[in-house]
Amino acid sequence: MADQYAHHGEDKPPTDIPAIRWEEPPEGPVLVLLDQTRLPVEEVELVCTDASALVEAIRTLAVRGAPLLGVAGAYGVALAAARGFDVDEAATALAGARPTAVNLSVGVERARAAYRAALADSTDPQQAAAATLAAARQLHREDAEASVRMARHGLALLDELLPGGGHRVLTHCNTGALVSGGEGTAFAVALEAHRAGQLRRLWVDETRPLLQGARLTAYEAARNGMAYTLLTDNAAGSLFSAGEVDAVLVGADRIAADGSVANKVGTYPLAVLARYHHVPFIVVAPVTTLDPHTPDGASIEVEQRPGYEVTEFSAPQVPVMGAGGGVAVAPLGTQAYNPAFDLTPPELITAIVTEEGVVSPVTAEALADLYARSRQVSGG
Template identity: 40%
Template sequence: MRTIEWTPEGVVLLDQRKLPRREEYHLCRTYQEVAEAIRGMIIRGAPAIGVAAAMGIALGVRQSPAASLDTLKAEFRGICDTLAATRPTGVNLFWAIGRMRLLFDDLVERRADLSAIRARLVEEAQKIKEEDIAANRALGDYGVALVPAGKTVMTICNAGALATAGYGTALGVIRSAIREGKNVDVLALETRPFLQGARLTAWELQRDHIPTTLITDNMAGHFLHSGRIGCVVVGADRIAANGDVANKIGTYTVAVLAKENGVPFYVAAPLSTVDLNIPSGDAIPIEERPAAEVIEIQGVPIAPAGIAVSNPAFDVTPNSYVSAIITERGVARPPYTESLRELKQR
């Protein structure tokens, strides 16, 4: 599957709102359309959003009518600000924007001509995509040793190829484990309220012929207590310097239940998800999503009109519940303030 693709016409995204019923692609012809696609969940997953933001910047600069460096600099700031304002929690978005900014500033300082700047930004965005796929494959391979053979792996939300440029983080670990003959199956939580587990993870794993059972979120404790689960593997949207992990709402609950039942809880994420500037999860901004996601399913009301709704998209799992963090440069273990910094500096 193609989650995101750069084309001469614009940025092409697999529309994840339509899955699993229809596989449709959405063409973004402007950076504003890329921003709206991120905000509207046409594309989601922290690594995938980072790639989309980079491509949105490249698209905006390529289409800019600016005839001078000074004009392009002003427009570039506006492009970056528009994309940065889409979703606040996942740090890959800001990491990718920061990387594109550094390149742009370097090219401007060297007085590169406008055509060279446009070409280099397109090249960098495509490079970010390819690096993400390579990172996912590498972290998947590092995670294989942690997955018990012949057991079930539990996961929540979607941390697969759909959430990245390809292969996946948590699902990348599962794919690598199966490739190495571990003979595992997957227990996927449906992930209310947006149903990423039911709509996306189940669809993605079924396409790969990976044995998968779908359960509701409130069944997690029952199965973790059963002895069937060998480990839990989840993705992440932002990891603080101390190893606290922001991920899809409900992850914290699963982590607590896993620890209570002696099941290892692993986080799989590229190092671009690690934010050493955030000391702990207390400082991670949590996005509040629209109430309609809770009170409606596929546009059908399931709650009384006028009921008050709270819809945080993410929660933060304290580091004490995290057995290890799997990255493309190795596996970090407590104390995370030391191990994560060491991996980032390699």
């Protein structure tokens, strides 16, 4: 069950509300989420008391972003264990909530493994629940630490590729604190550049059809005092042709073994534009986004979203008019093609930045080596 927990209106100054947190009120443990569908108009939190509520929050994008989905999935398993629900049933439902983002299933399985291991040592369900929560919290901490390291590696790469500073960076979708236990992935690199006085301009794709760039990245950029400009996705080409883009920074929802990257739809056209205009195209993602079990991009399941997200325009506090809850912008009955992600092949990617270092050129061998080293460090 999910309920509105708190409301923070536009008339109040910005607050530092975490994207996700675990709380234990007298009536039982809950998972509290910042409802990202309501941003930037209002800051509203949702309370999930069971895994089914979290599944719904994931599907409706109240909580989103690959790294954060991994953390949310782990906490969802911990919530099921703490409240005495069927852990395997909850884990299966959570892992299938968004199929493209591999972090979600990784987080779920990590928490479920901790639960099963605890039960093997003791039949006490409370001890098993505590062990599951500890695993989720550890993943949360690791994600925050990974964010810091990715930001440093990413800025070092930018400075190497673009000596002289004054970086003008184009980004797509949202990759900041709203998708992470820390300050994000690609956005964290731009933020690190901003703090170092090296960011001249952050170009923000509005990111159709759900406007994660306009609603969320612009929101985070404004809160951090960054110099940013919002543009429609189809205006990116004119920026490149005018020589206004020095680098592209994007995140990833899944990276296949060959280096193919699944990311928010609209990413692949940016990679093509970057290659034509000789601009570095950089993917920033934690090692948990690497999927050695998926051989190539063709093997990645691409989530198909409802058509009304294209045929209707939805925004917070807009009167409900269409079947999907938004204002109709296409004739009734219009069919829509609405993949949530597209695939960028490794040959279009300048580098992949992770917390364990930079992979460039992007090859299957280099990614396999990095993944193996990261497993040795984590003891996985």
